[in-house]
Each structure stands twice: as structure tokens, then as C-alpha cells.
Amino acid sequence: MIPNQHPPESHLLAFATGQGDVSLRILVECHLEACPACVAQVLDVGEAGGRMLRSMPPAQVPADLWAKVLGRIEGGVLPASAHYPIPETISRLLPQEPRWNGILLRGFRFIKLLEETPREAAFYLVHLTAGTVFPGHRHRGLEESVILAGGLKDGTTRLEAGDWASSAAATCHAPQALPDEDCWLVARMENGILFTGWRGLLQRLSGQ
Numbered sequence: 001m002i003p004n005q006h007p008p009e010s011h012l013l014a015f016a017t018g019q020g021d022v023s024l025r026i027l028v029e030c031h032l033e034a035c036p037a038c039v040a041q042v043l044d045v046g047e048a049g050g051r052m053l054r055s056m057p058p059a060q061v062p063a064d065l066w067a068k069v070l071g072r073i074e075g076g077v078l079p080a081s082a083h084y085p086i087p088e089t090i091s092r093l094l095p096q097e098p099r100w101n102g103i104l105l106r107g108f109r110f111i112k113l114l115e116e117t118p119r120e121a122a123f124y125l126v127h128l129t130a131g132t133v134f135p136g137h138r139h140r141g142l143e144e145s146v147i148l149a150g151g152l153k154d155g156t157t158r159l160e161a162g163d164w165a166s167s168a169a170a171t172c173h174a175p176q177a178l179p180d181e182d183c184w185l186v187a188r189m190e191n192g193i194l195f196t197g198w199r200g201l202l203q204r205l206s207g208q
């Protein structure tokens with residue numbers, strides 16, 4: 001299926017020219033794996049851009065990435081039965097025994113894959129069981145994500161595998177996994193989120 005929602009052109013240009021931080025590049029890569037239209041756009045950078053691309057080494061994963069990832073993993077181990085074929089782009093970021101975190105919500109869990117200093121960006125693998133509603137929250141910075149499998153309803157927007165989603169700072173929403181299939185996604189979030197409701201109260205009390 002061809003995605004309906006695409007990253008902004010500035011992201012494709014940044015990807016094509018080797019700019020942007022690691023998590024943004026991986027996020028774009030996840031979308032490109034499902035989107036021939038954006039692949040064509042990335043390749044269509046003109047003769048000068050093409051020459052420049054060919055002369056550049058491929059983007060490298062930072063040497064300390066594993067240490068960062070391993071240092072951040074807490075919570076339960078991912079049961080083998082819960083695996084869906086996670087793309088190579090993402091699975092290379094996972095430790096051998098991925099451990100999940102939660103937010104006291106049945107049906108929702110996440111693994112932080114990496115953190116980057118500019119704009120306090122963090123990159124997550126997220127799993128929602130079919131029909132799970134992610135609690136209402138407000139974004140403290142930009143969030144961008146790509147659906148890997150299954151789908152999500154976000155307000156009036158329906159997102160499916162390969163779709164790119166973007167929530168600006170100060171956006172409030174409560175997305176829900178589609179009812180018939182688990183949803184897997186990767187998300188890059190700047191400056192985190194503030195929950196509304198009782199989770200927000202706990203969050204403020206704990207100074208997060």
C-alpha cells in the first residue's frame with residue numbers, strides 16, 4: 001500500500017544531502033521503505049546534488065549508540081510471540097533482549113531507541129494493541145512519526161503503514177490504534193509531552 005501522508009520536502013532534502021540528526025534520518029528511512037514517490041523525490045536532487053551524494057560516505061550510526069540504548073532500557077522483556085517483522089532499519093537499534101517501558105496503560109508500551117541533545121529529541125519504537133487509545137496529551141515540541149504496521153486514527157486522520165505523521169508543538173491529541181490490528185510505529189519527539197488528566201497530575205508532581 002502506498003502511504004497517503006508524507007514528510008515535508010525539507011526533510012527529504014536533508015536526507016538526500018546527509019543533513020539532520022540520526023533519528024530524523026532513520027524516521028525518513030522508515031517512510032522511504034514504503035514510499036516510492038518520496039524515494040523518487042530524494043533521488044531527484046539534480047545532477048549537482050547527485051554528484052555530491054555519490055561522493056559522500058553513507059551516514060554512520062554513532063559508535064556510542066549501543067551504550068546509550070543499553071543504558072536506557074527498563075521494564076519487561078519483549079515476548080518472542082509479540083514480534084512482528086521489525087524492519088532492519090529499526091531492529092539494528094534494538095538490544096538482544098529488548099525491554100519495554102509503559103505509562104500505566106494496558107496495551108501501550110515503548111522502547112527508547114536513542115536520545116539526541118539538540119532540542120532534547122528522543123526516538124522511540126511504540127506498540128499499541130488493536131483499539132488502544134493513547135491518553136490525551138500536549139506536545140512540548142515537534143513530534144514526527146512513521147507507522148510501521150497496523151494503523152492509527154488521529155482526530156479525523158487515518159494513518160496506515162508507511163504514513164508520516166506530524167504534530168506541532170502545543171498540539172493536543174489522543175490517537176487510537178485501529179480496531180482490527182496492533183499498531184507499530186516509530187516516533188521522534190522533541191522536548192517530550194505533557195499528559196492531561198491524572199497522568200498529567202502525576203507527571204507534574206514528579207517534576208517531569
Ligand SMILES: [Zn+2]
Nearest residue numbers: 006007035038
Ligand atoms: Zn512519501
